Amino acid sequence: MLTLQSYLTLGAIIFSIGVIGIVINRKNIIIIMMCIELLLIAVNFNFIAFSYFNQDLAGQIFVFFILTVAAAEAAIGLAILVALYRNKKTIDVQELNSLRN
Amino acid sequence: MIKELIFYSFSSVLICSSLAVVLFRNPVYSAVSLILSFITSGFLWLLLEAEFLAIVLILVYVGAVMVLFLFVIMMLNINKETEKSSFNSVAPFAVFIGLIIVAELITIIWINSSQFSTSSTVIQQSSQMGNTLLLGTELFTNYILDFEIAGFILLLAIIVAISLTLRPRKNLKTQVASEQINVDPKKRMKLVDLKETK
Structure with a gap:
């Protein structure tokens, strides 16, 4: 018997993996952006699970808009990444500390 | 099953x-x-x-x-940059915190499970109307303004991404249309008095 709780648990696990991935990563910003996509997927899981178990279509509408905004966010983020690499010649998180001093 | x-x-x-x-x-x-x-x-x-x-x-x-x-x-x-050590020094602590987050979320989800109101009859909606039809009907009636805002956000993303990555070439000879239109004809030609030469 699949209940709402199983889907919510799956969403919670995916969300935590995304959070850990953002924190422990030191290589490059691309992996961090992929972890943001994982977080969005986890949140969408919760929306769709609630939408199915409450028989309310508003959750799926909301997921539609989240997908739109996430696509825009990925496009702008990658554009920022390209501009950053062009100026700094690196996308390593450790080296991008020019705001520090 | x-x-x-x-x-x-x-x-x-x-x-x-x-x-x-x-x-x-x-x-x-x-x-x-x-x-x-x-x-x-x-x-x-x-x-x-x-x-x-x-x-x-x-x-x-x-x-x-x-x-x-x-x-x-x-x-x-x-x-070629990926040869370095890939995880930073806070990684063990971060994994620990992440496990705590998972444990707390799962505990809350399963303990308070009676508080999630679920519809008693989960009907198979796909048998009556398609999911796409229902979603489209809802999207183009009640959520039409949100739909147009989403389209505007996508347009904004296109413009921002192009303007961030567009690199104008130097020494490029272009026409400036506004200057061409705003030319004053009187300044184009200058009459110079020439002295008569004998």
């Missing part, structure tokens, strides 16, 4: 591929694992009768966003 089998196998695939996204050193491997997790979550959404969103997830994310990611990874050519 078959739904439980599908759910547990696909969710274990999803968790493993999300872990692979985080743990791989090479960003190309991470991107391919992220593609696998998108497709797996699309199948899980099919199980929840969200057919339209599942197809949109696979088409938009795997077809567009992840191809864009792979383009950027290949274009920046960062594969």
Whole structure:
């Protein structure tokens, strides 16, 4: 018997993996952006699970808009990444500390 | 019974591929694992009768966003930088905190499970009207303003992405139309008095 709780648990696990991935990563910003996509997927899981178990279509509408905004966010983020690499010649998180001093 | 089998196998695939996204050193491997997790979550959404969103997830994310990611990874050519140690010093502590977050979330979800109000009759909506038809009807009537705002956000993303990455070439000879239109004809020609030469 699949209940709402199983889907919510799956969403919670995916969300935590995304959070850990953002924190422990030191290589490059691309992996961090992929972890943001994982977080969005986890949140969408919760929306769709609630939408199915409450028989309310508003959750799926909301997921539609989240997908739109996430696509825009990925496009702008990658554009920022390209501009950053062009100026700094690196996308390593450790080296991008020019705001520090 | 078959739904439980599908759910547990696909969710274990999803968790493993999300872990692979985080743990791989090479960003190309991470991107391919992220593609696998998108497709797996699309199948899980099919199980929840969200057919339209599942197809949109696979088409938009795997077809567009992840191809864009792979383009950027290949274009920046960062594969040689990945030889360094890949995790920073706070990694064990962060994993510990993450495990605590998982434990707390799961505890809250399963202890207060009676407070989640679920509809008593989960009807099979796909038998009456398609999910796409219902979603489209809702989207173009009650949520039409939000739909147009979403389109505007996409337009904004196009403009911002182009303007961030567009690099104007130097020494480029272009026409400036406003200056050409605003030319004063009286300043174009100057009459000079020449003295008569004998």
